[in-house]
């Protein structure tokens with residue numbers, strides 16, 4: 724059997740190596756929403772999480788999440804050690820309420836098509852939300868960003884709430900677009916001085 728035949732039923736995403744799902748050219752995680760049911764997807768995701776329990780290194784890059792995704796309630800995850808969310812798509816809601824991210828977390832180029840909440844999440848290491856699209860209302864309320872956070876090139880299409888959030892290090896909002904209302908009420912910035920707060924708001928006004 725030549726190499727092409729061996730690879731025939733393997734997902735087209737680079738380095739995925741999972742079997743293709745039904746008639747799709749991609750696996751259950753990477754195939755489009757129209758080619759899988761919510762039950763099939765969540766069952767496969769639960770199995771993946773179970774199988775990865777030992778080292779807790781989750782490679783979710785390019786996954787297309789369907790249904791209401793709630794990592795705490797559906798998948799029993801309250802804390803992520805190492806996780807890669809680059810270029811993922813959440814077709815509906817994504818709920819990361821009270822979740823702790825222990826290591827560097829990367830959501831670059833992700834798309835959140837439904838209402839998204841990170842309410843009370845803690846990001847312990849550098850966090851990247853660059854080039855992300857949030858299509859609906861987004862909640863970054865009561866977050867603690869302990870290290871650097873970047874929203875460079877990200878678009879918030881709905882209302883966005885950063886109220887009561889603590890930015891312990893540098894927060895980058897370069898080329899960030901807020902199309903809806905945005906609240907930064909009672910945020911805490913690194914030095915806690917008013918100049919920094921004013922600069923942040925001047926920058927935001929330019930973009931609004």
Ligand SMILES: [Zn+2]
Pocket residue numbers: 734735736739740741749750751752753
């Ligand atoms: Zn795949």
